[in-house]
Amino acid sequence: MRKVLLKNIAEHVGVSIALVSYVLNGKAEEKQVGKEAAEKIRAAAAELNYQPNHIAKSLKTRKTYTIGLVVADIKYRFSTGITSAIEAEAKKKGYNVIFGSSNENAEKFNELTNVLVNRQVDGLIVVPSEDSQDQIALLQNSGVPLVLIDRYFPELNTNCIVLDNFKAAYEITSYLIRQGHARIGFVNLETTLHHLHERSRGYKQALADHGIEFSPHWLQKIGVNDRAKGVETALNQMLKREAPCDAVFFATDTLSIMGLKTMNGMNLKVPDDVSVISFDEAEAFDLFYCSVTHWRQPLEEMGKIAVKTLIDVIKHGKTYKQITLESSFVAGKSCRE
Amino acid sequence: MRKVLLKNIAEHVGVSIALVSYVLNGKAEEKQVGKEAAEKIRAAAAELNYQPNHIAKSLKTRKTYTIGLVVADIKYRFSTGITSAIEAEAKKKGYNVIFGSSNENAEKFNELTNVLVNRQVDGLIVVPSEDSQDQIALLQNSGVPLVLIDRYFPELNTNCIVLDNFKAAYEITSYLIRQGHARIGFVNLETTLHHLHERSRGYKQALADHGIEFSPHWLQKIGVNDRAKGVETALNQMLKREAPCDAVFFATDTLSIMGLKTMNGMNLKVPDDVSVISFDEAEAFDLFYCSVTHWRQPLEEMGKIAVKTLIDVIKHGKTYKQITLESSFVAGKSCRE
DNA sequence: ATTAATACTTTAAACGTTTAAAGAAAAATT
């Protein structure tokens, strides 16, 4: 069953290929194609079930109507959420999404973005991995339409859709202070990623602004290898001492899960023994014995705006938009009242 | 910064485009390209950082080295697991993956597969949604290389990589019986999907083979809308009665999560009040107070074999392989000993 | 009845590759 081509329709109707192309691309008016011919062409296309060859189309038009998406790790809730949001919005706008996961690895990130660019995607939406600023700069210079989400490099002038991580962490910490907590621990990742530094900064600033003197062991940073073990050690530092922390704030949902699991193992009751707040939610919270208070990232909105921004760049050329979205507090029962 | 083309390299070296193409496609030997010319061409390609235009390549060769993947719902753990497995294996073989999620909707499934085929993917790996057998048959007839995973239609002759769901459910149920359970509930989805029917069948057969008379209220099927509510009702049926079930077997991880959550709400203690087994695991189990006994699907293997099978079809034409993988029992602490 | 304007259609080049087939140069055989 050979594919039907424009040529076949042209022969079938008895006109030139050009006319068929005009009509099937909605340029009948513009090109003043005769009504009768146009009708015949449309009928023939339907009858023969013509399906355009996008490869040929792309070659000629230099447009693929495909967006390349690179997430940090497909296993994160953030990634699946943002992916489906982006897919849905892209689809609405007539774009497809090709997607890959860098697994938080700069090398894989470079490779992936290169592959996507070589596949002639019209633009990229990426969650940059650690140490990817050089590649981001390269991409930016090469002229590929590019939008970063979630993470960004302050020294780089790129489009990005992000949160005010400083403010979020500041608010979370302030909330804990208002609830009467005096020794608040913060578990973050050991990383160079700016958005996570911002979270640490917000945490510290809130303490300072409320006149709480910061104790170094309150802020624990988890290295890349064996994170579960790292979280355990961190919590021991915070909770197994003279004046233990009375609240723990986790900088990511993954850390929260590991933390809550560890607390289960330590036979600590949330929130009686210790209050807990998570940055970002996790499906796993569903099975914890109490609902987990957390900070909510607007994934839907982020995905939508990322696609819109990208398409804007694709269609109208470079911009440098730094869009900061509002995120929100979701009260659960994991904090002492 | 205009893209570097074969033409540019040819001019740079002073040879024809054909020669450049031969060399850069590893056909230097075969086409007996002069050693010196070949070396110069390779050097120039490196120097100019030549990146082939895959669109043009594909147009000519009718190969895109792209696999289309349709999953049932990107939010399932199965989907993310299988997606990364497929991506990794495809990458190894020099293929890319374009991906979409049908959200368990036949219409979206049709649309997605059509889009992917129009994008000239070399083949499709799909988790078919309910009511998609017509589309599957169409695709099969159109000659697109096709591999189904996880689910399949027994009346359709297609390549598929699946589990023996009957056997798995049979073994799970038998295990519960061996542990001394006499009233075993099974929570499944209300669906026409064959693999889930197989699970019900395995469950029933195990009861029958062990001489346990099946009570209708033990088998609960959850409809599509408001599944959480459905699970709650189902568990009430099973557990709030004269002779309540002493064990519940959930047919999917999503059902398990909702079930365990509901049990928390009902103040039922696992496994003291009721034993629980899940088909497939979930990250959420991490936060449950006891480890959840479950049946493990070999996602890595499934993805790998799916890719291998598909590439085999792409390269060597149609086959009809029904590959059944072994799956395994993972003991936790959610069943009475 | 010309000419000019309008309405419609076709031609042909281009997009960046691949690859038969033909051609040219060099080496080997008469």
Place this chain on the structure above:
DNA sequence: AATTTTTCTTTAAACGTTTAAAGTATTAAT
């Protein structure tokens, strides 16, 4: 020295579209 063979290179068509530009009817204006 002429011929054949081998080695290396180029030519040119093709993949399936899009789209200026040119062409040809038809209608309107003089």
